[in-house]
Amino acid sequence: MSQARDHVGDDHWPARPFRNPGAGPGTSARKRTAVQVAAGTPVLPVLIVSLVVLVDLASGTGVIWLHLLAAGPALAATTSGPRGVLCVGALAAGLGTALGIRDGVPDHELAAVLSALTAVTLASGLASALRGRRERVLAAVRSVAEAAQHALLRPVPPTVGPFQVAVRYSAAAAEARIGGDLYALVPTPYGVRLIVGDVRGKGLPAVSTAALVLGVFREAAYDEPDLLAVVGRIERSLARNLGSDDFVTAVVAGHPRPGQLEVVNCGHAPPLLVRPSGASGASGASGDVTPVEPTHPAPPLGLRALTGETPRLQVLPFTNGDQLLLYTDGVTEARDDGRAFYPLADGLARHVSDEPARTLTALHDELLAHVGGRLHDDAALLLLRKPAVPGAAALPEATASANDRLQEQACG
Incomplete structure (x- = not known):
C-alpha cells in the first residue's frame, strides 16, 4: 500500500500532486519544462570541478589534484544528459590542461591525466544516455499503468445516487497503480450497487482476476434485478477462469429501495455500520460502530463448488445519517512495531464525521502513523453515507396531521 492512489471523488492515495484547476495547459507545460531544465543543469558537477581547481591553485601540488577532475563528468552522468556530461568533461579537460601547464606537470603525466579524464567522460556520457532511455521506458510504463488503473478502478464521484461516497485505495507494489484489491460503485436501474473485494495473491495474476470480477460485476449489476443473481454471475465466471486454489473474498451490496441496503x-x-448517536439522524458527527456480521456465512467467490453453500441476502435498515464502511484486510492486518493490528472500528468511531472524504482522510493518516509510514499490503476503503434530509423527521407527523384533517372534513 506504499505507492498508492487516493480516491476522494477522483483523487488517489497516497496523495499525488494535485493539478491546480486554475492553471491552463500552458502553465503546466512551462512548470514541467522549468523542472526538467533545473534537473538537467550540471550545477553540482561544475561546482566539484571548480573546487578541485581552487584546491590545486591554493596548494600548487600539481598532478596530485588533477585526477579528481574526473569526478565532475562522472557525477554529471547521474543528473544530466550526454550533452551535459560532455560539456563538464570538456570544462574539466581545459582547466586540467591549464593547471598542468601552470604547475609544470611533465607532458607524459599530463597526457595520462587527460586520457583518463576523456575515458571517464565518454563512459559517463554512455551511462547518461542509457539512464535517459530507461527513464523514458519507465515513464511510458507508468502512463500505461495509470491508464489501466482508470479503466479497472474507475474514479468514484463524491455523490452517487442518494449517497455521499469516498474511496481510498493503495497497491502494495512500490511502482504499482493497481493490485489485487478491487472496488466498484455504479448506479443501475435497480438502485446503487457496489462491490469491495480482495483477490487471493498479488501481482499481475491478482490484477487479472480483479479485472475479471469487476467486468462481470459492472455488466451483471445493470442486467440482473436480483442482487443474488449478480453474485451468481460472478461465481460462474470465476469457476470457469480460476484455478482450484484461487478465490476472491467480497462484499456485494445494493440499495433497491429507500431505507434499505441489501x-x-x-x-x-x-462491513462496519455507523448509526448517528441520539434520536435524530441529522448529523453523522458521532455514532455507534457495529460490524455487520453475515447471518449466513458464505464461501469466497470461486469456492462454492467445493463447499456446496450458497450466499444469502441480508437486509439492513439504512436511513438518514447512516454510514457503511467496506474495506479489505490490508487495513485491518496492518501492524505496528509491536505487531499489534490497527483497530479499525475504534479509529472509525473516533474520526467519523458527516463528510466521508474527511473521515477516510483521518483514518488514512492514523493508519499510516500506526504502521510507521508505510503499508505493506494492498488496501481499499469505501465509505457510503446517506445524507440527512432537513425536516425529514417532521414529515411523517405532518402527513398524519393532514390525513386527520381530511378525515374530519369527510366525516363532517
Missing part, C-alpha cells in the same frame, strides 16, 4: 458477504471481512 448485503451479500462472500467470505469477506464484515
Whole structure:
C-alpha cells in the first residue's frame, strides 16, 4: 500500500500532486519544462570541478589534484544528459590542461591525466544516455499503468445516487497503480450497487482476476434485478477462469429501495455500520460502530463448488445519517512495531464525521502513523453515507396531521 492512489471523488492515495484547476495547459507545460531544465543543469558537477581547481591553485601540488577532475563528468552522468556530461568533461579537460601547464606537470603525466579524464567522460556520457532511455521506458510504463488503473478502478464521484461516497485505495507494489484489491460503485436501474473485494495473491495474476470480477460485476449489476443473481454471475465466471486454489473474498451490496441496503458477504471481512448517536439522524458527527456480521456465512467467490453453500441476502435498515464502511484486510492486518493490528472500528468511531472524504482522510493518516509510514499490503476503503434530509423527521407527523384533517372534513 506504499505507492498508492487516493480516491476522494477522483483523487488517489497516497496523495499525488494535485493539478491546480486554475492553471491552463500552458502553465503546466512551462512548470514541467522549468523542472526538467533545473534537473538537467550540471550545477553540482561544475561546482566539484571548480573546487578541485581552487584546491590545486591554493596548494600548487600539481598532478596530485588533477585526477579528481574526473569526478565532475562522472557525477554529471547521474543528473544530466550526454550533452551535459560532455560539456563538464570538456570544462574539466581545459582547466586540467591549464593547471598542468601552470604547475609544470611533465607532458607524459599530463597526457595520462587527460586520457583518463576523456575515458571517464565518454563512459559517463554512455551511462547518461542509457539512464535517459530507461527513464523514458519507465515513464511510458507508468502512463500505461495509470491508464489501466482508470479503466479497472474507475474514479468514484463524491455523490452517487442518494449517497455521499469516498474511496481510498493503495497497491502494495512500490511502482504499482493497481493490485489485487478491487472496488466498484455504479448506479443501475435497480438502485446503487457496489462491490469491495480482495483477490487471493498479488501481482499481475491478482490484477487479472480483479479485472475479471469487476467486468462481470459492472455488466451483471445493470442486467440482473436480483442482487443474488449478480453474485451468481460472478461465481460462474470465476469457476470457469480460476484455478482450484484461487478465490476472491467480497462484499456485494445494493440499495433497491429507500431505507434499505441489501448485503451479500462472500467470505469477506464484515462491513462496519455507523448509526448517528441520539434520536435524530441529522448529523453523522458521532455514532455507534457495529460490524455487520453475515447471518449466513458464505464461501469466497470461486469456492462454492467445493463447499456446496450458497450466499444469502441480508437486509439492513439504512436511513438518514447512516454510514457503511467496506474495506479489505490490508487495513485491518496492518501492524505496528509491536505487531499489534490497527483497530479499525475504534479509529472509525473516533474520526467519523458527516463528510466521508474527511473521515477516510483521518483514518488514512492514523493508519499510516500506526504502521510507521508505510503499508505493506494492498488496501481499499469505501465509505457510503446517506445524507440527512432537513425536516425529514417532521414529515411523517405532518402527513398524519393532514390525513386527520381530511378525515374530519369527510366525516363532517
